[in-house]
Amino acid sequence: MIVGILKEIKVEENRVCMTPAGAEIMKNNGHSVLVETSAGVGSGFSDEDYKKAGAEIAPSAADVYARSEMVMHVKEPQPNEYPMIREGQIVFTYFHFAAGEELTRAMIDRKAICVTYETITNPDGSLPLLTPMSEVAGRMAALEGAKYLERSQGGRGILMGGVPGVAPATVVVIGGGVVGTHAAQMACGLGAKVYLLDMDLDRLRHLAEVMPKNCFPMMSSPAIVRELAKEADVVIGAVLVHGAKAPKLVTRDMLKTMKPGSVLVDVAIDQGGCFETSKATTHTDPIYKVDGVVHYCVANMPGAVPLTSTMALTNATLPYAVTLANLGWKQAAVENSGIKDGLNVVAGQVCYAGVAEAFGLDYVSVDKLL
Numbered sequence: 001m002i003v004g005i006l007k008e009i010k011v012e013e014n015r016v017c018m019t020p021a022g023a024e025i026m027k028n029n030g031h032s033v034l035v036e037t038s039a040g041v042g043s044g045f046s047d048e049d050y051k052k053a054g055a056e057i058a059p060s061a062a063d064v065y066a067r068s069e070m071v072m073h074v075k076e077p078q079p080n081e082y083p084m085i086r087e088g089q090i091v092f093t094y095f096h097f098a099a100g101e102e103l104t105r106a107m108i109d110r111k112a113i114c115v116t117y118e119t120i121t122n123p124d125g126s127l128p129l130l131t132p133m134s135e136v137a138g139r140m141a142a143l144e145g146a147k148y149l150e151r152s153q154g155g156r157g158i159l160m161g162g163v164p165g166v167a168p169a170t171v172v173v174i175g176g177g178v179v180g181t182h183a184a185q186m187a188c189g190l191g192a193k194v195y196l197l198d199m200d201l202d203r204l205r206h207l208a209e210v211m212p213k214n215c216f217p218m219m220s221s222p223a224i225v226r227e228l229a230k231e232a233d234v235v236i237g238a239v240l241v242h243g244a245k246a247p248k249l250v251t252r253d254m255l256k257t258m259k260p261g262s263v264l265v266d267v268a269i270d271q272g273g274c275f276e277t278s279k280a281t282t283h284t285d286p287i288y289k290v291d292g293v294v295h296y297c298v299a300n301m302p303g304a305v306p307l308t309s310t311m312a313l314t315n316a317t318l319p320y321a322v323t324l325a326n327l328g329w330k331q332a333a334v335e336n337s338g339i340k341d342g343l344n345v346v347a348g349q350v351c352y353a354g355v356a357e358a359f360g361l362d363y364v365s366v367d368k369l370l
Contacts, residue, residue, distance in 0.1 A: 002067055002070075003068060003070050003321065005023070005072055006065075011283075014306035015302065015313065017074045018314050020045055020055070027054035032056065034067055043307050061081065070090035087110065087112070090329050092317075095114055095117075095118070097355040099245060101359045108345055112347075114344050115342045118130045134177070146234075149261075160234075161191020171194045172194075172236070174220065177239075187234070192234075196216065197224065198220055234265065235263070236267065249274045250276065261292065261294065264277075282298060324339065333370055334370055340370070343366050351364050
């Protein structure tokens with residue numbers, strides 16, 4: 001199979017979907033790898049690095065799309081790419097369909113085979129291709145919260161960890177999954193007082209055992225979110241509803257009760273955001289204020305640390321890419337239930353319930369398409 005590696009063109013996205021080492025492994029499995037020129041530069045990988053790994057360098061995205069049976073991205077295809085996508089072509093990337101109706105309808109029209117990183121599952125229900133970027137984004141969330149607490153950045157002027165004799169910041173993390181746990185660990189490491197909210201009692205018991213002593217796992221509810229929002233210096237939104245839009249857990253009314261210069265970090269922005277006042281921002285223009293509260297809602301947080309992110313992402317995605325290339329999408333989905341769960345839009349049909357529900361589209365079971 002010819003596998004295409006595309007350059008990221010979303011604003012300030014410096015990751016690439018495969019390292020040269022990954023390209024070499026694809027080559028060793030008998031596949032041709034076509035890399036768009038300069039695709040790896042933002043992550044520190046040159047065209048020559050890919051050539052040494054056995055890949056061919058393509059002059060443009062159009063050439064990659066035209067020649068490849070499967071194309072890979074990090075972020076979702078952008079509108080100028082839609083016409084290049086061919087019927088039956090496998091597109092393997094983060095799509096986050098439930099947060100993008102235009103993208104969803106475009107992929108339906110193109111009749112592509114859309115395999116999404118974010119809904120591929122392990123047998124235990126965990127999300128192996130979302131995990132590495134969630135780890136990066138969670139750790140970054142605490143660091144960005146600490147940064148934007150600085151007065152020069154529009155915040156309250158508080159040092160996250162305080163100093164002897166001065167209280168540290170209070171950080172509220174909503175969601176005790178991968179993002180939330182890593183955010184809480186980082187915030188605890190910086191010395192903050194951290195409340196970590198989740199709705200799964202077994203998960204809270206586990207977190208109570210493994211988290212540092214300055215982390216306080218608590219059962220989440222609208223009432224506790226309202227109460228802690230008043231106390232918080234930083235609120236990190238780390239909730240995920242598998243393949244669907246994120247719920248709005250911090251309302252506009254709650255903002256009015258928060259301290260001026262406090263910070264909201266919405267890691268769920270790729271799925272529509274979990275704060276009512278969230279709107280996607282970029283690394284160039286990362287924040288805005290509503291009712292005196294700083295909002296950080298960058299939609300591709302791991303893109304700020306592309307070398308770390310690219311290596312972590314390739315570690316996770318490469319086995320699935322090899323399987324798709326070795327077997328083709330149908331046989332791969334038959335033999336690997338995780339890949340089957342990654343099929344969201346196939347040949348013009350929506351086969352993921354959360355996406356269909358988000359936009360009132362017809363849903364077709366993926367089993368009917370296999």
